[in-house]
Each structure stands twice: as structure tokens, then as C-alpha cells.
Amino acid sequence: MSHYSVEIMNRSYTTAFVLFLCSCAMAQKGYKKVHYQMLDEAKMLLASEDHEEAAKLYKRLLPVDPLFTEVQHDLGVCYANIPGKKDRAVEYFERGVEGGYTESFFELAVARHRQQRFEEALSLLDRYVQKSGRMVEDAEVERRRRMIHTAQERIGAPVELEIRNMGAMVNSPAHDYCPLVTADGNTMYFTSRREGTTGNMKDPYGQWFEDIYMARRIDEVWTNAVNAGAPLNTLVHDATVGLSPDGSSMIVYRTQQNLVSGDLYEARMHARKWQQPELMTARINSEHHEPSASIAPGSQEIYFTSDRPGGFGGRDLYRIRRLPSGEWSLPLNLGPTVNTPYDEDAPFMHSDGTTLFFSSNGHGTMGGYDIFKTVLTDADMNGWSEPENMGYPLNTVNDDIYFSLSEDGRTGYFSSERSEGMGMQDIYQVTFPNTQLDHMVVHGVVADASDEPIKARIILTDSSGEEIVGIYNSNERTGRFLMILKPQQEYQMSVEAAGFTALSSVVKAVAQDGSREMSLDITMQPVHDVHGLTRNEK
Structure with a gap:
């Protein structure tokens, strides 16, 4: 499983599964037995989340009956979940709405939200709730409404800051994300899916496997990023996760040989060379998914993400501490102030030891993941301040994630997919007029x-x-x-x-x-x- 993830709409899979189980009540124009068999196979692939293969079948079915809105909608769902093809989904949802297909109203509203066509998105949601037999519950529709209103409010009151794309020296036409920068601001490690990966392999979506890259800042200019090589990179997926403030220890995510599951590893630097990454403690790694982590100053605490049972829902943030015996403590959930029923991810504990930055699609977000900050108010009682949205234009209606901040609190780095970018997800630098460590x-x-x-x-x-x-x-x-x-x-x-x-x-x-x-x-x-x-x- 790739370390990189975007917001996946589980309702799409539920819808696909239900539709797969239901047979068509009416014969479709031009459909023969072979077409119905193809449709069943496409729905089965969609239900199993194999969007690339499902899309191929739906595309073959389109000309058989161009007015078959269910096929139009399902093809849109496929594109919405294929990296780099979200925009292609819009026209199929539009056709679904034209044909009165219920779920297309909701999916098109989500797409209009992402296009910042907010009034259209709200209107589509209003029309959707009037439909009978719809798949999305009222609570989720209302949550989408809140996101749209939050986006309108924050875009109307932008925060003073400067954002710049890191450019071709760092970014590529492929996904580039999760920048880790040493406290002195002179060395950056990040994950890329560009051509030239160590294993020279692609995933089912046609994307190159993840590798770790490195760039250095010399005289305020970033050098051309280079592959970090072995032992950080292997034949499978290798991704940046966390870096100690002094740059002497790095946490990486590495998939198993089956490419399905993965774990967190820690690599240490000795004599200016990275040593072989070692599997981290079972206190962090579990049978569930732990994609992100951050090493606190002093390396005595690690904050990490997990979707293990017992949390507040989705992905939650946890903390472990090194005990006097040298062993790690049991994981401590950061609690309901930080975690929500949805997803919290990409924790970054600043070198001050008290300010935690993270991304969430469950707090007051503009859409997708937004970047938030919270402050540790009581270390013994696990007390945290109310998370604060970092505002627009740092946050947008898309996923804004993997934020890190310089020691002085004035320069940050993060990942985002924006229209002015070089392709897919890019790494950006943000400069604040004042320190963000306002405590x-x-x-x-x-x-x-x-x-x-x-x-x-x-x-x-x-x-x-x-x-x-x-x-x-x-x-x-x-x-x-x-x-x-x-x-x-x-x-x-x-x-x-x-x-x-x-x-x-x-x-x-x-x-x-x-x-x-x-x-x-x-x-x-x-x-x-x-x-x-x-x-x-x-």
C-alpha cells in the first residue's frame, strides 16, 4: 500500500457494492448479454476499489447506450478515485445530473466545491436531500455544507503570508510530498513518485513506486533534488515520515514485499551516512495502518498516526514515550480535543517540544485535509489547546498536508495539489510575517x-x-x-x-x-x- 493517500469517499464503494448486488430492473437500449456481463464485471471491480480496470470496462460500455446514466456516474466515480484524473470525473457527474441520477447530485456538489463554485455546490446539495433512496446520510451532507461555508469564509478573510512552489529543482510532474527539513533549514528529504525509482516499478495506477529524495540549501538556493539511494530506498515503496530536529534520525515508511501492508522503520546517521533502517517498536507498528510519525525533540517521544481500534474514528494521533528502562510506553491517544470521528494525519512536533502541527479532514476544514496547530498545555494530563486552522491560502479546498516549520517559526514546508503546480502534488514553501509559535x-x-x-x-x-x-x-x-x-x-x-x-x-x-x-x-x-x-x- 502506498504511503501517499488522498481523501477516499467510502460511500462510493458502498454504492458500487449495492449496485453490483442489484440487477437492472429494465433492459438498457442496445445492451446484449455480453454487455450485461461486462457491466457486472465493472461493478465488481469498482466494489473492490480497482478503479483503473473498472474504468476501462465502463468506457467500452458508454457508446452502447450513451443515455445510461448509471454507467456515466460509475465512470465518474472511477476517475474521482484515480490519482491525477479527478478533473475528468466532472463531465460524467454532470451527465448523471442531467439524466436525474440521484448520487450524481452529491458527487457533482463535491466536485463543484473543489472547483470553488460554492453556490452551485450548495444548490446541488439542496437538490440531493430532496431525493428519495439516496445513499449519503444527512449528517455527511450537512458536514459538506459546513466545509463549503468554511471555505467561503476563509477565502474572504485570507491570512497574510507568502507561498511559493519549490520549482523544478525539487518538484516533478509526478507526486512530490512529505517534506522533512532539518531545524537549521538547510537539508530537505521528501517522497517522490517520479521516474527513476530504485525498483523501476509502477503500481496498478501507472505511478512509479515511492522513493526518498534529498535537496540541500546553499546560499539560500535549493540544489537539484537527488535520489537518497540505499539504504533508505529499496525495491519497494520507501517514503519519508519523520525527522529529528538535528537530522540524525529519520522515520521511513516501507511496504512489505507483498506491497499490501507496510511498517515504520527508523534510520540513524553515523559518520554522515544513513545506516540500515530498523523496524520500529510494536508499540507503534501494528496489523493496522501507521503511515505518519514525528520525532519530538530529545527523541524521547514519538507522535504517530494509526487507524487501530479504540480511537475516535478514522485515523487518530497517538504518542509514545521512552521509559527509564529504555522501552517504549503503551500508545496514548491524544484525545477528543485533537482527534475527531474522521481522519487526523501527518503530525509534526516542532523543535520547541510543545507545538504540534497536523492535518485533519474532520475539524473545521475548507475541504479535504487542512493544516492545524495545537499546543501541549498539560503533558501529564494529555491536555491540548483547541486546534487552530492555519487559514487560507495555506489551506485550500484540496488536501493540504505534511506541514513542517523552521525553528524560528517563520518558514514552513508542506504538500498540496494546486492548479499552478507542476503536475500532481507539489512541495511548497510558506513564509510568515511573524512567528507561528505565538505562545x-x-x-x-x-x-x-x-x-x-x-x-x-x-x-x-x-x-x-x-x-x-x-x-x-x-x-x-x-x-x-x-x-x-x-x-x-x-x-x-x-x-x-x-x-x-x-x-x-x-x-x-x-x-x-x-x-x-x-x-x-x-x-x-x-x-x-x-x-x-x-x-x-x-
Whole structure:
């Protein structure tokens, strides 16, 4: 299975399977026994997701009865799911709508959304919900409506930034994606499906197998990308996944020899050469699909994607930590603030250790995958800030994914399929006018006068004291806590702990050295010391 994935519409497969099981109630004009056999075979191929072969049969059936809208629609479904052929699907959905084929109204609405013809898309959805016997449930139709409205709103209020295609030195007419850039910004590894792959093989869609490529930046100019060669690349699919900030460790995705399943491997650099990638722990790799991962600073944590059971639906983001014994912990789901019933993918933990970027088609997206950021607010309690959409034009109505950010937070790299691109998915550079690391890390210890740690509850509100900004807990064993605040902002803070007098104070997120870290130790007094008598002694 290829590492590269786009949003697949499962409803298409369900529809195809149902139609395959149902025989045609009426004879089609010009159809003979051989044509019905061909139609059955095409539907079977479509139900098994073999879109390329199914499309060949549907194309042969088209001239037999050009008014057979079911064939027109099914051919559109095939093209919509074949890489590089989405645009060809539109005309067949249009014909399906002209012939009154129910599911074509929904599929054409999805296509119009992608074309940014938003009002037409909304109108088609309105017409679709009036149809009886439709395949797509109301919840999904409403979700599509929200995407369209979100796209309209964000395009109407663009974010200030500059985006440029990395050009022919890096990109090719084929898919190029998942850029991994070292923290110093001078070395990039990425995945490409261009001609010249190590195994010299193509998949059933005619795309070359994935290989890892490398480019270097010299005097602010990127050199021509070259194949990274062995041992990173093999005869099967090899794709970039994650890179440590110093570039000394890389996670790669590699398919098995059967080309169906795959696992994550870790390669380490020694004497400026990549060593043989080693299969990663079973805590990450499973019988399910783990396509993406990110190495946190210090290499003691790994964030990864998995569709294993027990999540919130679709693909979820997880974290594992290296234990004092050297073993990896059990995976921890990042929870419902980050994960949705849909798909979260492509995690990138910034070198600051607290800002996580990822892509999702389940949060407030413009369409497909959008890039979001969240901040780790409580490492012990798995607390994360509400994910923030990075806005248009970084995000579009198509898939925008595999985002990474420079150490200073001003330069990012990501993958996207855009009309101005060189072919399929390209790698882009984005430059922000201000750092995207717009938070202050406040850390400290809650203890008593004897420096004994205290388990305390810290409640932070805005300067007026009316809105709760965050609730944090200090560690019971160490007393340590960590808060994420907006720089230069003033907050009301209250600290509570059993047996200790509550404290109230004003905190301003300002670091003396101009950095984004601030130390704040809190000393609490026992109730007995403050009031002379405990409550039980009164």
C-alpha cells in the first residue's frame, strides 16, 4: 500500500457494492448479454476499489447506450478515485445530473466545491436531500455544507503570508510530498513518485513506486533534488515520515514485499551516512495502518498516526514515550480535543517540544485535509489547546498536508495539489510575517516552604477574571507544572491544594531574556500556619 493517500469517499464503494448486488430492473437500449456481463464485471471491480480496470470496462460500455446514466456516474466515480484524473470525473457527474441520477447530485456538489463554485455546490446539495433512496446520510451532507461555508469564509478573510512552489529543482510532474527539513533549514528529504525509482516499478495506477529524495540549501538556493539511494530506498515503496530536529534520525515508511501492508522503520546517521533502517517498536507498528510519525525533540517521544481500534474514528494521533528502562510506553491517544470521528494525519512536533502541527479532514476544514496547530498545555494530563486552522491560502479546498516549520517559526514546508503546480502534488514553501509559535511556555514547581512538592490545581482566567483560559495540575510527585500562555498577556491566577491556603495573583507572560520560556515557582502555606488553628481544632 502506498504511503501517499488522498481523501477516499467510502460511500462510493458502498454504492458500487449495492449496485453490483442489484440487477437492472429494465433492459438498457442496445445492451446484449455480453454487455450485461461486462457491466457486472465493472461493478465488481469498482466494489473492490480497482478503479483503473473498472474504468476501462465502463468506457467500452458508454457508446452502447450513451443515455445510461448509471454507467456515466460509475465512470465518474472511477476517475474521482484515480490519482491525477479527478478533473475528468466532472463531465460524467454532470451527465448523471442531467439524466436525474440521484448520487450524481452529491458527487457533482463535491466536485463543484473543489472547483470553488460554492453556490452551485450548495444548490446541488439542496437538490440531493430532496431525493428519495439516496445513499449519503444527512449528517455527511450537512458536514459538506459546513466545509463549503468554511471555505467561503476563509477565502474572504485570507491570512497574510507568502507561498511559493519549490520549482523544478525539487518538484516533478509526478507526486512530490512529505517534506522533512532539518531545524537549521538547510537539508530537505521528501517522497517522490517520479521516474527513476530504485525498483523501476509502477503500481496498478501507472505511478512509479515511492522513493526518498534529498535537496540541500546553499546560499539560500535549493540544489537539484537527488535520489537518497540505499539504504533508505529499496525495491519497494520507501517514503519519508519523520525527522529529528538535528537530522540524525529519520522515520521511513516501507511496504512489505507483498506491497499490501507496510511498517515504520527508523534510520540513524553515523559518520554522515544513513545506516540500515530498523523496524520500529510494536508499540507503534501494528496489523493496522501507521503511515505518519514525528520525532519530538530529545527523541524521547514519538507522535504517530494509526487507524487501530479504540480511537475516535478514522485515523487518530497517538504518542509514545521512552521509559527509564529504555522501552517504549503503551500508545496514548491524544484525545477528543485533537482527534475527531474522521481522519487526523501527518503530525509534526516542532523543535520547541510543545507545538504540534497536523492535518485533519474532520475539524473545521475548507475541504479535504487542512493544516492545524495545537499546543501541549498539560503533558501529564494529555491536555491540548483547541486546534487552530492555519487559514487560507495555506489551506485550500484540496488536501493540504505534511506541514513542517523552521525553528524560528517563520518558514514552513508542506504538500498540496494546486492548479499552478507542476503536475500532481507539489512541495511548497510558506513564509510568515511573524512567528507561528505565538505562545509562552510557563513552567515551575508548586511546593511548600520546605520545598516539598504539592499536588495543586491552577486556574487561569483572563485579565477581567470572567473567562477561564485554562486549568492545570501540578505533578503529585514533583510539583512541576507547565502552562501555555499568549505573550504579553495578563492573567488572573488562582492556586488551590488540599490542606493549603488558596493563592490569588496576577501573572503577565513576559520573559526577562526575551525568550518564549518563563519560570514561575509557587510556594503555598498550610492552613494551620496561616490561621493558627486547623479547621478541626476550632
